[in-house]
Amino acid sequence: MIKWPYLPQDLGLEITKSEGAYLYTKEGFKILDAAGGAVVNNIGYGREEVAEVIKESAINNTYVLPPFLTPEREELLDELRDHWLPPHLTRIHLSSGGSEANESAVKMAIQYQASRGKPEKKIILTRSLSYHGTTLNMSGISGHAARKRGMESYLPGAKTIETPYPLRCPLGSFHPGAKGYYLDNLKKVIQHYGAENIAALLMEPVNGSSGGAIYPPEGYWVEAQKILIENDILLIADEVMTGFGRTGFKFSCEDYEIKPDIMIAGKGMSSGYAAISGTYSTDKIANSIMDAGYLVMFHTFAALPLSCAAANSVLQILRREKLCEKVTPLGARLKQKLTDALDEHPLVAEIRGKGLLIGIEIVKDKEKLISFDEQERITDQIISKGLEEGVLLYPGGTGEYRDIVCLGPPYIIGEEEIDLIVDTLVKVLNHIQVKYN
Ligand SMILES: Cc1ncc(COP(=O)(O)O)c(C=O)c1O
Known part of the structure; x- marks a missing residue:
């Protein structure tokens, strides 16, 4: 019997605790929520x-x-x-x-x-x-x-x-x-x-x-x-x-x-x-x-x-806590680090956005902006690999337009979390590149 959700999904995890910017699985694995759930959480989890x-x-x-x-x-x-x-x-x-x-x-x-x-x-x-x-x-x-x-x-x-x-x-x-x-x-x-x-x-x-x-x-x-x-x-x-x-x-x-x-x-x-x-x-x-x-x-x-x-x-x-005032400088730092690390990456067409809503568009051919075939489910692969590495990324795109990774972390993240997001994305995209080369 399929217990949950209604239709089976690759990402099924049991989360038993969420605190600050992190989620914890039943097995005790710690995941940085770089997606703020569904770009929902601004103040961090677990506030009494x-x-x-x-x-x-x-x-x-x-x-x-x-x-x-x-x-x-x-x-x-x-x-x-x-x-x-x-x-x-x-x-x-x-x-x-x-x-x-x-x-x-x-x-x-x-x-x-x-x-x-x-x-x-x-x-x-x-x-x-x-x-x-x-x-x-x-x-x-x-x-x-x-x-x-x-x-x-x-x-x-x-x-x-x-x-x-x-x-x-x-x-x-x-x-x-x-x-x-x-x-x-x-x-x-x-x-x-x-x-x-x-x-x-x-x-x-x-x-x-x-x-x-x-x-x-x-x-x-x-x-x-x-x-x-x-x-x-x-x-x-x-x-x-x-x-x-x-x-x-x-x-x-x-x-x-x-x-x-x-x-x-x-x-x-x-x-x-x-x-x-x-x-x-x-x-x-x-x-x-x-x-x-x-x-x-x-x-x-x-x-x-x-x-x-x-x-x-x-x-x-x-x-x-003046959290909204932190969004612009935090976002600028995150975007700059992403740009430094990934702008030249052969699969990255664009890193865009302002504040803590950032999109990274992934393509097969950077020159001609050709996307991977939809059946390859590149975004899903990226999200799965990100989770393996301990970071929750958010999937973007409509099927027709596809393979966009969204970042929308809580406004309470710091330098450590920014580095973890960037390092993870580099690892994940390198993995995809090796697989398809
Ligand atoms: C711009 C926008 N509008 C509407 C919705 C739908 O909101 P909800 O899922 O709370 O019904 C979403 C959800 O992602 C959204 O991003």
Whole structure:
């Protein structure tokens, strides 16, 4: 009998303890979590302070209907508004994960357009390379081929713009015309579907695991948002992976100096101590939906008091220990060491990213940027070998675009962990190179 997970996987391990930046197997093997789980954990594992507030809240306020206020909810809302959210995003809707929060964002965009008398504006544009979650709608509209397999006949189709991908720009790698090319594509897609039919563009400001820390050409997002505004199309930023300091900014939209109409964040919001995520919007959007008398329905476990208490405690730790301020220098050191060690490596096409979200793209042919065959499952081999060496790396890519290793360690790592990550990657990539040469 297969005990766990639902389908067998190569990586099955039993983890019996997690502490700081490390996981420990049943056999006592120590693994550095260079992935922060699923790029979730920012403050390190096993903090008693967070566990205490979870316990207290579970006893004090076990379950309270989501629309009611509780002290745990109130404190989290204050924390978010006073210290984290861009000031124009005043309205907060809480859910339990990134997919749910993205679904809420899409519903809000559609309801907003309907509430202002534009029900025909109902297309949600997404990007060719993207991941927004695992519900049916998010699976359908994401640009992630591997996670749609076997369901293509059922899923809603994605209406996409091209994801700016400087390394693989059709004009040529890092072509100076890349920004113009991708902005033209946005304009063409809007023209194709008709602005009058489009509610919003849903995008990750920086690709998470779908592409591994892909940044668009400089200045792309500011101009892209102008085009959206001219066409009366909302901008929805999925910061599920990038939110709460991951790229060195509270949210990556701040880095680009853009103002999304709706923003989503999850993962780092609770560092994995509880299941919680948020959909944040402007007053204008929320009031319009409210005035029309529409409902923004909650999930039963949304805003569970213990989850709010956990998130509030995590966010306070991030501030008190100034952990977000450490992300930029730590990330720069990690990236520099990776570049020194691997830039010339024949299998490494690019080392990219900012802060503690870094992607390393692996290819068979560095010159022509040709990937290994999908059947070789190079990423899986890298992750397995990394684990053997005592480092958990995160797999990236969509199947179509593949063999990307993501790094997203907790913000508490130090020099020792940085060296271990770099040395392990060198060992693992040398191993792959010897095997395929
Ligand atoms: C950018 C992004 N959006 C959405 C999701 C989905 O979040 P969840 O798995 O919590 O539903 C993820 C998860 O990896 C993500 O990285």
